[in-house]
Amino acid sequence: MKAPAITPGQTLGILGGGQLGKMIAIEARRMGYRVLVLDPDTACPAAEVAEIVQGAWSDPTAALELAIGCDVVTLETEHVPYAVLAEVERVRPLRPSAQVLKTIQDRFNQRHFLHRHDLPQTRWANIESLAALDAAVAELGVPAILKRRTGGYDGRAQARLYAPMDAAAAWQALGEAPCIFEAFVDFAAELSVVLARSTHGEIRFFATAENIHQNGILHTTVAPARFSPPIRAAAEDLATRAAVALEIVGVLTVEFFLTRDGRLLINELAPRVHNSGHVTLGACVTSQFEQQLRAVCGLPLGSQHQHAPAAMVNLLGELWAKGAPNFVAVLAEPRAHLHLYGKREARPGRKMGHITVLAEDADEALAVAQRLHAQLAAQARV
Ligand SMILES: Nc1ncnc2c1ncn2[C@@H]1O[C@H](COP(=O)(O)OP(=O)(O)O)[C@@H](O)[C@H]1O
Ligand SMILES: [Mg+2]
Known part of the structure; x- marks a missing residue:
């Protein structure tokens, strides 16, 4: 039997009160939900719109306190430890589930999952020693990227190797922790598909987006991606296969590389709303944030x-x-x-906010967004 839907007036819990949690909370509050957020910082972005339970990600007591106060719990980050997620799941529905997070939060499990389900990806090796790294360099070659298996985001906890002699420095730079070694993909573009899967197994995806990164951090997104409909459809098909195989409930983002010879490789999976889906807020009938709420509450999904x-x-x-x-x-x-987002302190590389632009065509929208950004950058230099 299906669990009953969680409806307005009931309480949504969110693990994480950064900008993603805040934007989910705004949509939930608009629709009449109460929102509780777990975050180490009582002045986090979501604190403007939700009640905060203060606690570290690794603190099961705080997570349980949050869970007990909610009807359903979701999350804005994949970095909450599995043991804490399992505790939450013992007392309340957690969507996506602890099992989904276990598959995604360790890059080794994630790569293995993609392999098991015959989903295309770049060549990789699991690295637990410098000797293993040297062997991977010999087998897969350079250029390559070494990524710590857990905890990375916005290009952090990654090191690039341009020559075999870079191996030791890369291994040390990442703290000699378990890593994944990836062959560098000389991509024509990066694409992403943001989709939602409900408790009923309904799936709806937003238009495939095209992403430009700078220093490993997303810089701009254009949606729909300026690529042919067959390429976009192929990305949607792969993303749907990943969502079904994961049995995820909630939003799933699939990041892709489009190679110069037209192949799609999955770069990574994020079991949550995503920076490349921010355009959906304002550009679509239902934003990724509302879709997340609907999916985890067991409601019908909205129009994308x-x-x-x-x-x-x-x-x-x-x-x-x-x-x-x-x-x-x-x-x-x-x-x-x-x-x-209302962050009190600005640091280089920290996401403080974003601008979205709607226009007649994608090139025009991108040109306007870039012009506005350039004006702000010029101000910051004077
Ligand atoms: N194997 C790779 N080949 C080429 N570029 C890569 C590769 N892996 C990562 N990158 C670049 O670094 C960015 C961030 O890496 P990603 O694995 O997505 O980590 P994060 O979790 O920090 O987003 C990617 O969006 C891409 O631009
Ligand atoms: Mg990424």
Whole structure:
């Protein structure tokens, strides 16, 4: 028998109160839910719109306190330890499940999952010693990327190898911790599919997005991706296969490399709303954040229809180098929407906010987003 739906008036719990948790919480509050958030920082972005239970990710007592106060628990990060997730799941529905997180949060488990389900990926090796790394370099070659198996995000906990002699330095830079070694993909583009799968197994995906990264951090997203419908359909098909194999409930993001010879390789899976889905807030009938809420509450999913081509540009902490930027020029552009997360402290590389632009076509949306970003960057340099 299906569990009953969790409806407005009931309480959603979110593990993590960063910008993703905040945007889920805003949608939930708009729809009449109460929201409790677990975060180590009582002044986290979500604190503006939700009640905070203060606690570290690794603290099962705090996680249990949150869970007991909620009807269903979801998350904004894959980095909550499995043991804590299992505790939460003992007392309340956790969506996505601890099992899904176990598969995704360790890059080795994730790569193994993709392999088992015949989902395409780059060549990789599991590394637990410098000797194993030297062997992988000999077998898979360079350039390559070494990634710590757990805890990385925004390109952190990764090291690039350009020559075999880089191996020892890379191994040390990542703390001699278990890693995955990946052959470098000389990609034509990076794409992502954000989809939601409900408790009923219903799946809806947003238009395949095209992503440009700088220093391992997402810089801009354009949706729909400026690639042919067959390529986008192939990405959607692979993402759907991954979601079904995972049996995920909630939003799943699948990041892809499109190789120069037209193949799609899965770069990574994120069991959550995603930076490349931010355009959906404003561009689509239902945002990724509302879709997450609907999926985990056992409700029907909303329409993913997109009103117009859209682009998003991230606002990183370096734009705050000369103090808070003046956003008047951004707001003077009628096609742009400004999102700021309310983080008190700006650091280089820290995601402080983003701008989305809707336009007649994707090139135009991207050009406007880039122009607005360039204006803010110029201010930060003067
Ligand atoms: N094997 C690879 N080949 C080429 N570029 C890569 C590879 N792995 C990662 N990258 C680049 O680094 C970015 C961040 O890596 P990713 O594995 O997605 O880590 P994160 O969890 O930090 O997003 C990717 O979006 C891509 O631009
Ligand atoms: Mg990534």
